[in-house]
Amino acid sequence: MGLYDRYLxxxxxxxxxxxxxxxxxxxxxxxxxxxxxxxxLEEWFEWAFEYGAERVVVYVSVxxxxxxxxxxxxxxxxxxxxxxxxxxxxxxxxxxxxxLVSIGLGGKHEFxxxxxxxxxxxxxxxxxxxxxxxADVERELVFPVDPDLVVKTGAERLSDFMIWQSVYxxxxxxxxxxxxxxxxDYLRALRDYQxxxxxxxx
Numbered sequence: 001m002g003l004y005d006r007y008l009x010x011x012x013x014x015x016x017x018x019x020x021x022x023x024x025x026x027x028x029x030x031x032x033x034x035x036x037x038x039x040x041l042e043e044w045f046e047w048a049f050e051y052g053a054e055r056v057v058v059y060v061s062v063x064x065x066x067x068x069x070x071x072x073x074x075x076x077x078x079x080x081x082x083x084x085x086x087x088x089x090x091x092x093x094x095x096x097x098x099x100l101v102s103i104g105l106g107g108k109h110e111f112x113x114x115x116x117x118x119x120x121x122x123x124x125x126x127x128x129x130x131x132x133x134x135a136d137v138e139r140e141l142v143f144p145v146d147p148d149l150v151v152k153t154g155a156e157r158l159s160d161f162m163i164w165q166s167v168y169x170x171x172x173x174x175x176x177x178x179x180x181x182x183x184x185d186y187l188r189a190l191r192d193y194q195x196x197x198x199x200x201x202x
Contacts, residue, residue: 005183023056024151025059083099114137
């Protein structure tokens with residue numbers, strides 16, 4: 001680690017709840033076409049767990065469905081410090097691995113799928129429609145996690161990522177492209193997170 005990275009790391013506060021327990025990263029298929037992109041992802045996993053994360057979620061936004069299988073194969077070879085579950089748009093089952101990677105499974109699709117499952121439960125008489133609440137929907141989501149921090153490189157948009165779960169997340173946008181993303185950029189995201197007062201919608 002360089003001198004500046006050590007300086008940023010030393011400025012982080014290690015008090016209770018000062019670092020995010022669940023961290024999410026949004027990438028695009030173009031990001032992963034850049035040379036060294038998967039090595040940067042491996043390093044990012046290491047940084048996240050080094051600085052207190054217990055769960056990491058990565059969303060790869062894709063425009064061309066034809067690249068999903070290629071990206072999945074590459075991601076399955078990524079060396080991560082925890083178990084990785086790689087999921088594609090056809091996967092609807094819940095995953096509880098410490099590292100979750102979603103390829104092209106947008107938040108709108110996930111939410112619509114959850115609503116259909118709740119509707120089927122109502123139709124089967126398992127749920128009273130007058131008593132359906134947020135918890136019933138959340139139980140049917142593919143990713144049952146609420147990120148504390150969401151990091152997006154290169155552009156200020158969420159790209160249809162975890163639209164239900166990220167409603168109270170702290171969002172960190174950086175104009176640094178993924179190919180140039182370094183540890184200091186992640187440490188800046190953590191400092192930004194620590195400098196905010198989380199309100200959770202209040």
